[in-house]
Amino acid sequence: MTTIKLHNTRTRKKEDFEPLKKDDVRMYVCGPTVYDRAHLGNARPVVVFDVLYRLLQYVYGPDHVTYVRNFTDVDDKINTRAAETGRDISDITAETTQWFLDDMGSLGALEPDQMPRATQYIPQMVAMIEKLIADGHAYAVEGHVLFRVRSYQDYGKLSGRSVDDMVAGARVEVAPYKEDPMDFVLWKPSDETQPGWDSPWGRGRPGWHIECSAMSYELLGDSFDIHGGGNDLMFPHHENEIAQSCCAHPEGNFAQVWMHNEMLQVEGKKMSKSLGNFFTVKDLLDQGIPGEVIRFVFLSTHYRKPMDWTAEKAREAKHILRKWRQVTLGVEPASFASPAVIDALSDDLNTAGAMSELHRMAREGRRDELLASARFMGLLEEQNDTEFGVSETGFRHDRIDALVAERDAARSNRDYAKADEIRDMLIGLGLVLSDVDGKTVWHRGPDFDPAKLEGLK
Structure with a gap:
C-alpha cells in the first residue's frame, strides 16, 4: 500500500x-x-x-x-x-x-x-x-x-x-x-x-x-x-x-x-480591497478565466508555501491546458494515474512535483498517462473542453491520415524527396511521427495547432 x-x-x-x-x-x-x-x-x-x-x-x-x-x-x-x-x-x-x-x-x-x-x-x-x-x-x-x-x-x-x-x-x-x-x-x-x-x-x-x-x-x-x-x-x-x-x-x-x-497573495501583495487586488472566484470566472485555470495555478505551488496569483500565471496556465487538451483529444486515459504523480502527492501533498510530472508526460508524448494523471488531480476534465476551444467535434484527422498514406506510398516508390516534404509538413503542424514496420504512426505533440489544418490543401 x-x-x-x-x-x-x-x-x-x-x-x-x-x-x-x-x-x-x-x-x-x-x-x-x-x-x-x-x-x-x-x-x-x-x-x-x-x-x-x-x-x-x-x-x-x-x-x-x-x-x-x-x-x-x-x-x-x-x-x-x-x-x-x-x-x-x-x-x-x-x-x-x-x-x-x-x-x-x-x-x-x-x-x-x-x-x-x-x-x-x-x-x-x-x-x-x-x-x-x-x-x-x-x-x-x-x-x-x-x-x-x-x-x-x-x-x-x-x-x-x-x-x-x-x-x-x-x-x-x-x-x-x-x-x-x-x-x-x-x-x-x-x-x-x-x-x-x-x-x-x-x-x-x-x-x-x-x-x-x-x-x-x-x-x-x-x-x-x-x-x-x-x-x-x-x-x-x-x-x-x-x-x-x-x-x-x-x-x-x-x-x-x-x-x-499558507495564504494567498495577488501580484505579490496581500489581497485587499483597499489595494484593488481583491477577487472573488466568481469575479475571475466572469472575466473568462476557466475554473480549471485557477485550479492549475493553485496546484503549481506547494500548499505550505505562500501562493502568488498573477495574471501572467493565469495566461500561461490556460495556454498549457489548451495544449494538453489538444494532444490528448480522442485519447483513452490510462487505467491509473502515473506512479510518479502518486508518489509526489504522497510526499506531503507535493502538487508542484506532481505538476512537473504532468509536464514531463506531455513532453514525452505519454498521452494516456497524462490524461489519467491530470484527471486524478482534477484537470483536463472532459466537460470543460469547450472552455478552452477544444472538442472532438470538427477535428479533421482525415486529411492527416491521407498525407501519412501519401508519405508511405512515396517511401515505397523510393520518392524520398516527396516523403521528406510531407514529413516536414506534418511536423510543422506539431505532430510527432514514428516509423513502425515501414509505416508512419502519428500523434499530436505538445505544439500541435489544429488551426493549421485549415491551411492544408
Missing part, C-alpha cells in the same frame, strides 16, 4: 500517515462563513484538501474515507449583512451556500461526504457546553458562557504560544465579565433582531469555535485522523477547538494530524 507522508502542524514534522482505522479514514476541514461570495483565498484550502481527499480515496478506497466540511450559517457577519439588506438570514445563507458550492464546483472540487450547517447542530453544542461547565472548564455569566482557557494545560501547543505570553489583540474579545482575558465565548445572548435558540443560559446563539467541535464529534467521533484549514485559523480557532474538544471528551484525542495551507 502507498505510504502517505503529511506535515503535522501539531508535531511540526513530516510523518507517515497512519489512520486510526484503515477502513474508516476521517477528515474534517473548516468551511466558509456564508454571507457573501467566496474570495480567491477561500478557494485555496478547498482545492488543497480536495486533492488530499482524492489521494485518500485512491489509497484506502472511496468507501473507506469520510470527508466533512462545515458551513458556518450563524455568525455576526451574517447578521450584519441581513441588517444592511433587509433580507431574512435564512435566505442569505441558503443563497450564499449554493454560490459557494457552484464556485468550488467550477474549480473541479468534489463535494465532501458531509456538509453540516452549524444551525443543524445547536442542541449538540448546548450539550457540549453543559458538560464543559459541569467539569469546571467553562462558566456562565450575564447570559454568556465562556471557556476557562487556563483549565486546559496544553493550550497554545498547536500554534506554539504560551498563555502567559499571549496578548489580547484584535481577535480576542476583552470583556469585564471574563475571569481571564484569554477566555473565549461558547454561548452569547441574542436580542430580538438576532437569531437565537433557547438554552439553560437564556435565548442566545453559539460562539464561533464550539460549532466545529460539536459537529466533528457527532460525525467523526472523539478521535479522527485529519483536521485541515488555512493557517490563519490555527489561532485562535483551531487552538480553541482542541481545548474545548479535549476537555469535553478527554477519552479521545480529537484530531491526530493537523494540516494548514
Whole structure:
C-alpha cells in the first residue's frame, strides 16, 4: 500500500500517515462563513484538501474515507449583512451556500461526504457546553458562557504560544465579565433582531469555535485522523477547538494530524480591497478565466508555501491546458494515474512535483498517462473542453491520415524527396511521427495547432 507522508502542524514534522482505522479514514476541514461570495483565498484550502481527499480515496478506497466540511450559517457577519439588506438570514445563507458550492464546483472540487450547517447542530453544542461547565472548564455569566482557557494545560501547543505570553489583540474579545482575558465565548445572548435558540443560559446563539467541535464529534467521533484549514485559523480557532474538544471528551484525542495551507497573495501583495487586488472566484470566472485555470495555478505551488496569483500565471496556465487538451483529444486515459504523480502527492501533498510530472508526460508524448494523471488531480476534465476551444467535434484527422498514406506510398516508390516534404509538413503542424514496420504512426505533440489544418490543401 502507498505510504502517505503529511506535515503535522501539531508535531511540526513530516510523518507517515497512519489512520486510526484503515477502513474508516476521517477528515474534517473548516468551511466558509456564508454571507457573501467566496474570495480567491477561500478557494485555496478547498482545492488543497480536495486533492488530499482524492489521494485518500485512491489509497484506502472511496468507501473507506469520510470527508466533512462545515458551513458556518450563524455568525455576526451574517447578521450584519441581513441588517444592511433587509433580507431574512435564512435566505442569505441558503443563497450564499449554493454560490459557494457552484464556485468550488467550477474549480473541479468534489463535494465532501458531509456538509453540516452549524444551525443543524445547536442542541449538540448546548450539550457540549453543559458538560464543559459541569467539569469546571467553562462558566456562565450575564447570559454568556465562556471557556476557562487556563483549565486546559496544553493550550497554545498547536500554534506554539504560551498563555502567559499571549496578548489580547484584535481577535480576542476583552470583556469585564471574563475571569481571564484569554477566555473565549461558547454561548452569547441574542436580542430580538438576532437569531437565537433557547438554552439553560437564556435565548442566545453559539460562539464561533464550539460549532466545529460539536459537529466533528457527532460525525467523526472523539478521535479522527485529519483536521485541515488555512493557517490563519490555527489561532485562535483551531487552538480553541482542541481545548474545548479535549476537555469535553478527554477519552479521545480529537484530531491526530493537523494540516494548514499558507495564504494567498495577488501580484505579490496581500489581497485587499483597499489595494484593488481583491477577487472573488466568481469575479475571475466572469472575466473568462476557466475554473480549471485557477485550479492549475493553485496546484503549481506547494500548499505550505505562500501562493502568488498573477495574471501572467493565469495566461500561461490556460495556454498549457489548451495544449494538453489538444494532444490528448480522442485519447483513452490510462487505467491509473502515473506512479510518479502518486508518489509526489504522497510526499506531503507535493502538487508542484506532481505538476512537473504532468509536464514531463506531455513532453514525452505519454498521452494516456497524462490524461489519467491530470484527471486524478482534477484537470483536463472532459466537460470543460469547450472552455478552452477544444472538442472532438470538427477535428479533421482525415486529411492527416491521407498525407501519412501519401508519405508511405512515396517511401515505397523510393520518392524520398516527396516523403521528406510531407514529413516536414506534418511536423510543422506539431505532430510527432514514428516509423513502425515501414509505416508512419502519428500523434499530436505538445505544439500541435489544429488551426493549421485549415491551411492544408
